[in-house]
Amino acid sequence: MPYPTASAPQAPETIHTHLVEVSCDGGEGALGHPRVYLHMDETGRVECPYCDRLFILDGDGGH
Ligand SMILES: [Zn+2]
Secondary structure, three states: OOOOOOOOOOOOOEEEEOOOEEEEOOOOHHHOOOOEEEEOOOOOEEEOOOOOOEEEEOOOOOO
């Protein structure tokens, strides 16, 4: 039986980016929040304190 994902509470997204500074405004609807700028930490990850989105840095020399 499929989960009703459209109406379920949204799980935090994981967003891959090549930028070390990202901006997040929560995206659509109820999760929207004031735009914030987030810097990747030394592990190449940063989590939005508002909407819990996880941004992961895609390195250029990586896999
Ligand atoms: Zn956010």
